[in-house]
Amino acid sequence: MNREDKVALVSKLTESFKEADGVVVADYRGIGVSSLEELRKAAKESDVKVQVIKNTLAGIALNSVEKTGLELKDTNIFLWGDQLNVSKVAFKYAEKNKNFIIKSAHIDGEVCDVSKVEALSKLPGREELIAMLLQVWNAPVQNFTIGLNALKEKKEQSA
Secondary structure, three states, X not given: OOHHHHXXXXXXXXXXXXXXXXXXXXXXXXXXXXHHHHHHHHHHHOOOEEEOOOHXXXXXXXXXXXXXXXXXXXXXXXXXXXXXXXHHHHHHHHHHOOOOEEEEEEEOOEEEOHHHHHHHHOOOOHHHHHHHHHHHHHXXXXXXXXXXXXXXXXXXXXX
């Protein structure tokens, strides 16, 4: 990779990291290609970007968007995008594959450890929260109609 390619990659990563709410750095040593393809497929479904990047290039891109403090040593794979989706994809894959070790993450403007990634991964997603809200809004109407139906049946039986 020549210098021009590196500059182009760093500028592309800088733009991509700037838009991301969450960045997770993980060690992928000992994981086969087919297993990494499963991670990429799960990430694509959740609109999360996954890429193996040289640590120096990733460090330059992350520093330029003020996402510093991540552990960039040894072999790393980077996942970035929406903080909930990134956490869910990374933690779910780490549970399935013991060689995938989450090192650190940058979420909500601060560096955090695996425990915060795990906590975020267990939160419900946007669609689940909307479904919960709709259930809460629908409950009074549903209870009212059940009550009216019971009243109607009672009147029919007494008549």
